[in-house]
Amino acid sequence: MCRVAVVGAGVAGLLSALNLNCEVEVFEAAKPGLRGRRCTGVVSRATLARLPRARRFAVQRYSGLEVSVPELDLRLSLSSRTTFAYKLDRGAHELELARMVEDKGHRLLQRTPIRAVKPKAGGVELLLPTGWRRYDAAVLAEGYPATLARSLNLAPTVEARVGIQALVRIGGALDPETLYVAYSPRFLRGFAWVVPLDGGRALVGGAALSRGLETLSRAIRLCSKLFKLKIEISSEKFGGYVLRGYPRSLAKGRVVALGDAVATVKSLSGGGLYAVSALARPLAELVEAAATAREPGAGSLAEIEKVLKTLRRSYALSETFDRAIASAPKLGLKLEAEVRDLEYDDHAVAILQALAGLKSVKRGERFPEHINTPVYA
Ligand SMILES: Cc1cc2nc3c(=O)[nH]c(=O)nc-3n(C[C@H](O)[C@H](O)[C@H](O)COP(=O)(O)OP(=O)(O)OC[C@H]3O[C@@H](n4cnc5c(N)ncnc54)[C@H](O)[C@@H]3O)c2cc1C
Structure with missing residues (x-):
């Protein structure tokens, strides 16, 4: 049976381990669940369905x-007749994934940082705190800043924003079933969000190229003003890196990488769960093929390429969006669109399609307050 090492017990490492049918050792520098707790955890219906036991x-x-x-x-304002996104308790879900990994018979070693990785003929060597150990293949799922992936030239070109958020109490007319996003490259140098929870609470945060605390106070000011909310912080601030970029490549010899380590993210939102959940299974097939020195199946390669194409498109969209905002005149526009089955994974496309219907808008012209623009016919 082949032996595979997985570096990192975040969502990417745990999902990789769950999909591997060989002897697996997962190495985690800290503890599972910690990074997950920093994430807002908004996922599409399709992503939720792909994440094991996520529904609960x-x-x-x-x-x-x-x-x-x-x-x-x-x-x-986009509205869908069906639920199009969910808020996942990411910390608790990651702990559940860690339990599933151990139930599968894999070893999960906490507080065991991997210090280096070296591809060797017919295998891979990892530097553990106790010394070098040899494996048939390895998965790098170390998150950002991707020190090990960088050492193998696998690290992507990314713009790393600092994403910071806090639990807040909300005063004002907040619809608990609506996600609020302020996209502001000029004022915020990034974007801000309000993700409603139950009982008048919400997560409010921002991701920007500036320092974390400054980003949070700017995000709160912006969201209060734009969405007419009274926001009162009720928790410590927390967060991490929110990436914009796309993978340069995912594999090198017997080393395969997934997650923030190689920026498998949707650039407009920095969301990583869509791609991690879609890539974990076909990438595991690549790892097993590498570990046993056989060719990976064409089906898995095609599946991976499909997801990579979506990520590249998302990156291109985010760049186009920023450029358009920098050069466009003020539209002075309020638009409501009902999207029959809005998919959160495709919200960037839905936004652009809604905007594409506005070609006839003249500079300074104001639209009526309520227009219904079907995005999908
Ligand atoms: C504020 C914020 C909000 C977000 N909101 C969303 C959202 O709503 N939806 C969404 O889809 N995505 C969101 N994301 C992005 C999402 O959280 C990440 O894409 C995802 O967590 C990446 O998972 P990962 O497993 O690749 O990396 P991580 O979660 O960073 O896990 C990497 C793990 O590897 C360990 N590690 C690192 N180096 C080593 C080493 N040398 N040896 C052993 N272990 C190591 C770390 O301790 C860590 O546990 C958000 C991110 C932030 C910061």
């Missing part, structure tokens, strides 16, 4: 998306 950790559901772009004076 879904704590809130959403059928509306309110996007505001203050630079353009643009407000876009």
Whole structure:
């Protein structure tokens, strides 16, 4: 039986381990669940379905998306007849994944940082605190800043924003089933969000190229103003890196990488769960093929390429979006669109399609408050 090492017990490492049918050792520098707790945990219906046992950790559901772009004076309200996104309790779900990994018979070694990785003929060597150990293949799922992936030239070119958020009490008319996003490259140098929870609480945060605390106070000011909310912080601030970029490649010889280590993220939101949940299974097939020196199946390669294409498109969209905002005149526009079956994974496309219907808008022209623009016919 082949032996595979997985570096990192975040969602990428744990899902990789769950999909591997060989002898697996998962190495985690800290403890599982810690990084997950820093994440907002908003996922699409499809992503939720792909994440094992995730449904029981879904704590809130959403059928509306309110996007505001203050630079353009643009407000876009998308609503769906069906639930299109969920808020996942990421910390608890990661702990459940860790239990599943151990139930499968894999070893999970906490507080065991891997200090180096060296590809060797017919295998891979990892530097453990106790010395070098040899494996047939390895998965790098160390998250960002991707020190090991970088040492193998696998690290992607990314823009790493600092994402910081806090639990807040909300005063004002907040729809508990709507996600609120303020996309503001000029004012915030990034974007801000309000993710409603139950009982008048919400997660409010921002991701920007500036320092964390400054980002949070700017995000709160922006969201209060744009969405007319009274926001009162009720928890410690928490967060991590929110990435914009795409993978340069995912594999090198017998080393395969997944997650923030190689920026398998959707660039407009920095969301990583879509791609991690879609890639873990076909990538595990690649790892097993590498470990046993056989060719991976064409089906797995095609599946991986499909996801990579989506990530590249998401990156291109986010770049286009920023450029468009920098050069566009103020639209002074309030647009409401009902999207029949809005998919959170495709919300960037839905936004662009809604905007594409506005070609006839003249500079300074104001639209009526309520127009229904079907995005999908
Ligand atoms: C504020 C914020 C909000 C977010 N919101 C969303 C969202 O709503 N939806 C969404 O889809 N995504 C979201 N994301 C992104 C998402 O959290 C990440 O894409 C995802 O957590 C990446 O998982 P990962 O397993 O690749 O990395 P991580 O979660 O970073 O896990 C990596 C693990 O590897 C361990 N490790 C690192 N180096 C070593 C080493 N040398 N040896 C052993 N172990 C090591 C770390 O301790 C860590 O446990 C958000 C991120 C942030 C910061």
